[in-house]
Structure formats: structure tokens, C-alpha cells
Amino acid sequence: MEKTVLLIPFIPVLIAFLISFVNNKEAIPKISMYFSSLIAVLGLVGASYVIYYDKNIYGFNNLLVFNELSAILVVYVAILGVVIRKYSSKYMMDEIGFKRFFILLNFIFSAIYLLVMSNNLIVLAIAWQIMSLVLYFLVSFKIEDKPAVRYGGWTILIHKAADLLFITAIIFVYKTFGTFNLSELSDIWLKKYEAGILADTNIYIIGFLFLFAAMMKSSIIPFHIWLPYTSAAPTPVSALMHAGVVNVGGIVLNKLAFLLLLTPLVLNTAFVFGLITAIFASVIMLAVPDIKRSLGYSTVGQMGYMIMEVGLGAFSLAIYHLMVHGIFKASLFLESGSLIHYARHDPNIPKKVSYEVYWEEKAEFSKSFYWLIALFTILPVIIFSAIKFFISEEFFHFNAAIVILAFAWLTSTQLFLSFFKVSKSDSLKVIFGLISSFILVVFTYEFFGSLIEKFLYGEYASHFYKVASLNISIVIGLLIMFLIVAVGWLFMYKQHFVDIEINGEKPNKIKWVFYKLIAKEAYFPQLLSKFKIF
Amino acid sequence: MQLMEIVLFILLAGLPYYFLLRKFISYDKIFIISTLLLLVGLFIKFQTGLQCSWACITISLISALITFYVALKTTNLYRLSYHFLFINAPVFLLIDIKYSIYYAVALIITLIGLYFIGTYYKRNYGSANFANISGLAIKTPFVGFVLRIYLISLALYPPFPNSVFLFNSFLKNETSYMWYVVLAIVIFSNFFIAMRILTNTVFGKPNKIIFYSDIKGKERLAHFFIIILLTIWGLNGLMEVLR
Numbered sequence: 001m002e003k004t005v006l007l008i009p010f011i012p013v014l015i016a017f018l019i020s021f022v023n024n025k026e027a028i029p030k031i032s033m034y035f036s037s038l039i040a041v042l043g044l045v046g047a048s049y050v051i052y053y054d055k056n057i058y059g060f061n062n063l064l065v066f067n068e069l070s071a072i073l074v075v076y077v078a079i080l081g082v083v084i085r086k087y088s089s090k091y092m093m094d095e096i097g098f099k100r101f102f103i104l105l106n107f108i109f110s111a112i113y114l115l116v117m118s119n120n121l122i123v124l125a126i127a128w129q130i131m132s133l134v135l136y137f138l139v140s141f142k143i144e145d146k147p148a149v150r151y152g153g154w155t156i157l158i159h160k161a162a163d164l165l166f167i168t169a170i171i172f173v174y175k176t177f178g179t180f181n182l183s184e185l186s187d188i189w190l191k192k193y194e195a196g197i198l199a200d201t202n203i204y205i206i207g208f209l210f211l212f213a214a215m216m217k218s219s220i221i222p223f224h225i226w227l228p229y230t231s232a233a234p235t236p237v238s239a240l241m242h243a244g245v246v247n248v249g250g251i252v253l254n255k256l257a258f259l260l261l262l263t264p265l266v267l268n269t270a271f272v273f274g275l276i277t278a279i280f281a282s283v284i285m286l287a288v289p290d291i292k293r294s295l296g297y298s299t300v301g302q303m304g305y306m307i308m309e310v311g312l313g314a315f316s317l318a319i320y321h322l323m324v325h326g327i328f329k330a331s332l333f334l335e336s337g338s339l340i341h342y343a344r345h346d347p348n349i350p351k352k353v354s355y356e357v358y359w360e361e362k363a364e365f366s367k368s369f370y371w372l373i374a375l376f377t378i379l380p381v382i383i384f385s386a387i388k389f390f391i392s393e394e395f396f397h398f399n400a401a402i403v404i405l406a407f408a409w410l411t412s413t414q415l416f417l418s419f420f421k422v423s424k425s426d427s428l429k430v431i432f433g434l435i436s437s438f439i440l441v442v443f444t445y446e447f448f449g450s451l452i453e454k455f456l457y458g459e460y461a462s463h464f465y466k467v468a469s470l471n472i473s474i475v476i477g478l479l480i481m482f483l484i485v486a487v488g489w490l491f492m493y494k495q496h497f498v499d500i501e502i503n504g505e506k507p508n509k510i511k512w513v514f515y516k517l518i519a520k521e522a523y524f525p526q527l528l529s530k531f532k533i534f
Numbered sequence: 535m536q537l538m539e540i541v542l543f544i545l546l547a548g549l550p551y552y553f554l555l556r557k558f559i560s561y562d563k564i565f566i567i568s569t570l571l572l573l574v575g576l577f578i579k580f581q582t583g584l585q586c587s588w589a590c591i592t593i594s595l596i597s598a599l600i601t602f603y604v605a606l607k608t609t610n611l612y613r614l615s616y617h618f619l620f621i622n623a624p625v626f627l628l629i630d631i632k633y634s635i636y637y638a639v640a641l642i643i644t645l646i647g648l649y650f651i652g653t654y655y656k657r658n659y660g661s662a663n664f665a666n667i668s669g670l671a672i673k674t675p676f677v678g679f680v681l682r683i684y685l686i687s688l689a690l691y692p693p694f695p696n697s698v699f700l701f702n703s704f705l706k707n708e709t710s711y712m713w714y715v716v717l718a719i720v721i722f723s724n725f726f727i728a729m730r731i732l733t734n735t736v737f738g739k740p741n742k743i744i745f746y747s748d749i750k751g752k753e754r755l756a757h758f759f760i761i762i763l764l765t766i767w768g769l770n771g772l773m774e775v776l777r
Contacts, residue, residue: 063776096672122776126692133691143671143737153733160689160725168714171704180776 005046005066006059008074009117009127011039012081012110016103028102029089036085036109040078047071051455058119062181065119068456069254069319073116076323080243080330081109087334088236095234101141105236108134112244116251121170121180124255128166128248132159132217135245139233148232154528155226162216162223169209176202182255189258193463199262207263210256211270218249218303221277225524228288228296238292239333242299243326250306250318257315257457257464267468271311277304280522283487287518292336297521299329313468316453316461538582539590542627545575547597548620561612562662565649568616569642572626576638579631586627588712594624595719602723606730609665611652614727615645618688621723624716625700633703640687640695640767647684647760650753651677658747664731668738673746678736680749680757685736687764689728690721694764698771705775 015035019028046057050071057066066074085105092101111131118124136159140152174180177188192199199207219227227246231238253260253270260267281301288294302325309318453461520526544550550571555564578584586594598621605617622641626634652662654677659667671678687694692701700720704713740746749757 061776100671120776122772126772129691129697133686140737144669144739146738149733149737153729156729160722164718164721167701168717171701171709174705175709 002046002049002057003059005042005049005057006064006117008039008042008046008078009064009110009113011035011042012106012113016106016110019099019102019106022099025093025098028099029085032085032102032106033082033089036078036081039113040075040082043071043074043078047075058183062183063120063123064114064117065183066117069251070117072319072323072452072456073251074113076326077109077112077116077244080240080326083330083334084236084240087239088234091236091337092234095141097141097143101138101234104134104138104141105240108138108240108245112248115248118255119182121173121182121185124182124252125163125166125170128217128252129163131245131248132156132163135159135241138237139230139241141234141237142232145232151226151229151232155230158216158223158226162213165209165213165216169206169213172202172206172209176206186258189262190460193258193261193467197262203259203262204265207259207266208269210252210259211266214249214253215270215273215307216249218246218307219300220249220273220303220307221280221300222524224277224281224300224303225521225528227300228293228521229525231290231292231296235333235337239330242295242333243330246299246303247306247322247326249303250310250322253307253310254315254319254456258460260310261463261467264467267311267313269311270307271468274304274306274308274311277301278308279304279487284518284521287515288521289519295329295332299325302329311468313464313466315464316456317449319456320449320452536584536587538578538584539586539627542575542579542584542586543590543594543597543623545571545578546620546626547594547623548601548616549597551616551620561610562652562656565612565615565619565645568619569645572619572638572642576626576631576634579626579634583631591624591627591712591716594627595716598622598624598719598723602727605723605727609663609734611648611655611662611664611731613662614731615649615652618645618648618724618727621727622720625703625720628713628716629700629703630707633699633706636699636771637696637703640699640764643760643763643767644684644687644694644696647680647757647764648688650756650760651681651684654749654753659744664735666741667735667744669740670736670746673740674748676748676754676757680761681736682732683761683764685728685732689725693768693772695768695771696724698768698775702771702775 012035015032018031022028022031046066049055049057050066050068056068058064085102088101088105092098095101108131111127111134114127115124115131118127133156136152136156139155140149142148170180173185177185179185179188216223219225227241230241233241278301281297281304285294285297285301288297302321306318306321306325309315309321457464517523548568551564551568555567559567601617601620605614605621608614608617619641622637625637629637655662655664655667670681683694687696690697690700692698700717704717707713
């Protein structure tokens with residue numbers, strides 16, 4: 001009976017098939033919503049089974065599995081799916097190709113479920129490729145719009161390169177280990193690690209091929225350009241892309257986590273590429289004039305953090321991060337329509353929550369209100385940390401990971417500060433609000449992060465930290481963090497003066513070159529535009 | 535290079551086309567002749583059990599790249615159908631005969647579909663040329679859908695048989711680094727040309743001065759049949775590798 005959950009990847013295909021026979025525009029989203037809610041329910045049933053019985057559900061001749069990772073991600077994707085379908089039902093109603101949109105949407109969800117639940121490298125490769133193809137059709141949905149089609153071309157080109165690396169890696173895996181079954185492969189890799197067998201060249205090639213394939217689909221620099229430029233896609237597609245599709249790199253690396261135990265150099269490479277991406281994208285995010293592209297670069301930066309986390313051995317943190325970031329970014333995209341609606345009626349900045357809290361001058365909260373916030377944010381964290389300090393050494397395993405989380409939070413703050421004009425007269429309130437949010441994030445991670453880690457990897461979790469030999473102590477981590485923040489914020493402060501003559505003096509040439517480099521997004525788009533790809 | 539390798543290279547890599555056929559035969563017939571030459575070549579390979587040398591495969595790769603360049607310059611679906619055959623010549627020379635036949639059958643079935651679409655273009659728009667005939671997905675949804683399937687298959691995406699059998703052949707044979715060079719070149723050549731057709735004719739703004747007409751009746755059934763055949767053939771290949 002529990003094996004019914006393994007039908008999840010096929011339900012969206014069934015929806016697409018049913019929709020293709022329906023011509024009533026109102027019925028299409030209803031069918032889609034009804035069945036996708038069913039997926040969410042099935043996902044919850046599967047998750048409760050896995051948690052309650054502590055057993056995985058295998059089926060279709062072991063090709064599919066509903067394990068701990070699926071229990072988290074299927075439910076997340078299913079809920080995201082319901083929200084996006086519901087949103088699309090009205091947002092896309094007047095678009096040409098409404099039915100085509102829903103069919104494609106269901107196909108991409110099917111591919112994502114298949115990818116998450118695959119227990120076989122062939123199934124994984126099929127899902128991996130179909131997802132890219134359907135994404136291309138969704139990004140180029142407005143087929144009459146030349147830029148949308150051109151940027152769709154960039155997307156599919158980079159994804160095809162990732163497919164080639166992925167297929168080559170699978171061929172190498174089969175030639176080296178003789179099986180496609182992921183559970184068997186994970187056992188083999190774990191045994192090799194426990195026996196202290198060093199990885200040979202072939203295993204390193206496999207590790208690097210998978211890493212670069214994942215980096216291409218997760219838009220890590222220098223393969224990032226497809227993501228910021230696909231904002232011409234319909235808003236629900238942008239939400240799906242930033243909350244779901246771009247995360248597949250992290251999901252696949254989690255599925256192959258035990259392989260990476262054998263290849264510390266691959267983990268270190270992931271860390272370095274992640275770090276470069278995080279810095280580079282976070283700086284560009286502040287300089288690009290297009291708000292949607294700025295959001296795109298924000299996601300690129302977050303993907304950099306996610307890959308950094310993998311590089312540090314914090315695999316579970318990568319999952320936590322991709323989910324939290326996905327929810328946050330999907331909300332931003334889905335809210336954009338309503339913000340535009342407000343903006344059309346009001347020439348000022350739309351009066352949303354952030355505006356009311358940080359900008360609008362209004363009656364002050366009483367001081368006891370701040371004490372209350374402090375009581376409910378800072379105090380529990382101090383108590384929790386103190387208890388963990390005395391009873392558990394595990395707390396220190398998370399230090400490097402928490403530093404990364406701090407990076408992520410700080411760049412989000414940068415994004416926030418660049419979007420909303422903060423009242424100078426009450427900067428203390430802003431700082432207080434930001435610090436409280438940081439503490440909440442760290443506290444949540446400390447609680448949920450360790451919970452997810454135990455759930456996903458159990459006793460093996462500590463192996464990953466050992467292997468990720470690029471050991472970052474909390475002091476070095478903090479130093480790097482402050483360096484990045486200082487550069488980022490200094491740049492943000494200076495950028496307003498870079499092209500303005502002050503007292504008859506011309507702008508500093510180095511600053512100007514730096515600004516040009518950043519503002520032009522390191523010339524990646526110009527480079528690609530020179531070639532008429534298709 | 536042995537004499538038999540040279541014969542195979544001539545039959546599969548399109549040399550008769552470059553030196554002879556294109557001067558004397560109308561190009562809507564060349565696809566049929568090239569397909570027959572490919573089948574003869576595979577028959578010879580089957581009979582002789584010939585394993586081609588690296589020299590032969592390297593030359594066929596260069597010839598594939600030249601054909602790729604030529605294919606990028608044309609917008610005629612008839613011409614592109616046989617260019618696809620020539621671009622895939624290194625695969626037929628490299629992999630074993632069983633998968634050569636499987637891959638060839640898959641490729642030919644897909645190209646027959648593309649050739650039929652070329653015939654549809656000729657009948658409705660005067661030639662098999664897709665230049666300026668854009669926006670098919672909006673104006674003629676069935677042609678848009680069918681062409682998309684053929685091009686996905688030619689761009690080597692699963693679960694269609696072209697990609698599945700190419701992948702299977704790599705799993706079932708002893709491979710060297712040269713195999714991966716062939717894989718990369720063949721995958722990207724097929725992909726680029728297929729995507730170029732897709733972007734320029736299925737996508738884009740519909741041309742206002744053209745009267746678009748969708749495929750109907752028996753022709754529609756024929757395309758459905760081809761797609762079903764491709765799907766079954768592809769799934770069969772998948773089952774083989776998963777077993």
C-alpha cells in the first residue's frame with residue numbers, strides 16, 4: 001500500500017495527458033490543482049511512513065525510492081507546485097498557449113519528482129535531461145518574443161553541456177563500479193571510504209564530471225549567465241526556476257554524497273567555485289539596473305553558498321538552504337505582480353510590510369516591545385547554545401556552516417538595503433531588526449539543521465566534515481565574512497560617487513574600471529551575444 | 535586504412551553527395567539515396583565484422599564537422615535530413631554493428647518524419663525552406679508539436695531512441711578517450727542544428743504575409759505513427775539498459 005507514493009512522478013504526466021483533451025480554460029487549472037494536491041497528500045503520507053517506520057520505500061524494480069531526502073523534498077516541491085499552479089491559473093489565463101503552459105508545467109514537475117525519487121543513475125539522467133528541455137520550452141514560452149527565445153537558447157546550451165558531462169560521468173560510473181543502482185553505489189562508496197581506500201583517477205574524473213554538471217545547472221560562475229537573463233519568462237516560471245530547478249545541482253550532489261567522501265579535492269573545488277560565485281554575484285547584484293536581473297544574481301549568489309556548503313561537507317545544510325531560499329525567492333517573484341499593481345496606483349514605493357516597518361515615519365513602538373523581541377529571540381538562543389556547549393560537542397561541527405549561513409544572511413541584507421530606502425533617522429531600529437532576523441536564522445538552523453542532518457545522514461554525517469579537509473575555523477570564517485561584507489558595502493557606498501565629478505576632480509580610474517566591470521556583469525552577456533547561437 | 539574502411543567511409547560520410555549527387559540529382563531525392571547508401575554500408579559492416587581504425591574515425595570526425603558547418607548554412611529541410619545522416623557517420627564507424635543498426639534505424643525513422651515535414655513545407659509554402667516561416671507553434675500547432683518531437687529526438691534527448699541507443703552503445707562497448715570526443719562532437723552537432731530549426735521555424739513571430747495551414751487527415755496519422763514508433767523504440771532501448 002505504501003508503494004502508492006512511488007506513483008508521484010507519474011501523476012503530473014497523467015495531469016498533462018488529461019489537460020490535452022480539455023478545452024475549457026477554467027477546467028485546466030482545476031484538474032491540475034486537484035491532482036497536485038493529491039501529490040502533496042501522498043508526499044506527506046510517504047514522509048510520515050519513512051519517519052515512523054524508519055524504512056525507505058522501494059519500487060519499480062528498485063528504480064525509484066522514497067527515502068529521507070524524498071520525504072523532505074517531495075513535500076516541499078509538491079507544496080510549491082500547488083502554489084505555482086494556483087497562481088498561474090489567474091496569471092496566465094489571458095496568455096496565448098494557456099493549455100500548453102499547464103502541460104509543460106506538469107512535465108517539469110514530473111521530471112523534478114523523478115529526479116528526487118530516482119534510485120538509478122539512468123532514471124536520474126532521464127529526469128535531469130527532460131527537466132532542462134521542458135525548462136527551455138517554459139523559458140521560451142512567449143515564442144514571439146525574440147529576447148525570451150534567445151535567452152532560452154543560452155539556457156538550453158549550458159544545460160546541454162551539463163547533460164554531456166552527466167552522461168559521461170554515468171558511463172564512467174558503470175565502467176568502474178558495474179551498477180547504476182544508487183543504493184548499491186552508496187554502499188560501495190561508503191565501504192571504500194571506511195576501508196580507507198584512496199580514490200583513483202577514474203573516481204576523481206567521475207567526481208569532477210558530476211560536480212561541474214551540477215554547477216552548470218545550479219548556475220555557478222562561469223556557467224551562471226542563463227539564470228539572470230531568463231527573467232523574460234512568465235512570473236510563475238521564474239518562481240519555479242529560482243525555487244526548484246536551479247536547486248537540482250545541490251540535490252544531485254546530495255544523492256551522490258557518499259561518492260564525494262572519496263574525493264576531497266572535488267569538495268574543495270566546490271568550495272572555491274561556490275565562494276567565487278557568492279562574492280561575484282553578490283557584488284553584481286548591487287550594480288545591475290534591472291530589478292529582475294538583480295534577483296537573478298541574488299539567486300546565483302545563494303547557489304554559490306549552497307555549493308560552498310557542499311564543499312564544506314555540510315550537505316544537509318545545502319538542502320535546508322535551498323528550501324529556505326526557494327520559499328523566500330518564490331514569494332518574491334509571486335509577489336512581484338501585486339507590487340507592480342500597487343505601483344501603478346501609487347507613484348511611491350509600494351506600501352508593503354518592509355516599508356511600514358523600516359521607512360514610514362509613524363508612532364514609535366514602546367520600549368517594552370523591543371525588550372519583548374529581545375527576550376524571544378536572543379534569550380532562547382543563548383540558553384540553547386549554552387546547553388549544547390555543555391552537553392554536546394556536535395555544536396562545533398556546525399561552526400563553519402553557520403558562518404556560511406551568516407554570509408547568506410548578509411547578502412540578503414544587502415539586497416534588502418539596495419531595494420528599500422531605509423530611514424536614516426531610525427537606523428538603530430533597522431540594525432536591531434536585522435540582527436534579530438540573523439539570530440533567528442542561526443537559531444532555526446541550529447535546531448532544524450542538526451535535525452535534518454541526523455534525519456538524512458545519521459551517524460555518517462560527521463564523515464563529510466572530516467573529508468572536507470578545507471577546515472575553516474570560526475575565526476578565519478568570520479574574517480572572510482567581514483572581508484566580503486566590507487568590500488560589498490564599501491562598493492555599494494562608493495558606487496554613487498564613481499562617475500560624479502567632485503570639486504572638479506575626475507573619478508578615480510581604477511574605481512571606474514571596477515564599476516564598469518561589475519555593471520557590465522564581467523562582460524559575460526556581451527560575450528554570448530556576439531555569437532548567434534541558434 | 536584498409537580498402538573496406540575507405541568504402542565504408544565513402545558510403546556513410548556523404549562523399550558521393552559532395553562529389554556527385556548534388557550536381558546531378560534533385561536534392562529531395564538525395565535523402566533516399568543517402569539512406570540506402572547508409573544501409574548498404576551497415577550491411578557491409580555486418581558481413582565483414584569490420585572494426586574501423588582511429589585514422590578512419592578521425593577523418594570521419596573532420597568530415598562530420600565540415601557537414602555541420604554546411605548544415606548551419608542551409609535552411610532547407612530536405613538538405614538537412616541527409617546532413618544529419620552524414621554528421622552521425624563517426625558513430626556508425628565507431629560503435630559495434632548491433633548498436634549501429636539500432637541507432638541507424640532510430641535516426642532514419644526520425645529523419646523520415648523530418649522529410650515529410652519538408653514535403654508539407656513544399657506543398658504549402660512553395661519549398662522545403664523554413665526561412666521566414668516562423669511561429670508554427672502558434673499558427674499550426676500540430677506541425678509545431680510534431681516538428682518539436684522530431685527535433686528533440688534529433689537533439690539526442692531521452693526517451694527517444696537516438697539518445698538511448700547512442701548511450702547504450704557506450705555502455706556495452708570498451709571505450710577509450712576517442713569515444714568521448716566522438717560523443718561530444720556528435721551530441722553538439724546534432725543539438726545545434728536541431729535547435730536552430732526549432733528556434734527559427736517553430737518559434738518566432740508568425741509571418742503576416744503567409745497563409746498557414748496545419749496538417750490534417752492521413753498525413754496526421756502518419757506522423758502519429760512515426761512518433762509512437764519512436765517512443766516504443768526508445769522505451770525498448772531503455773528497458774534493455776535497465777534490465
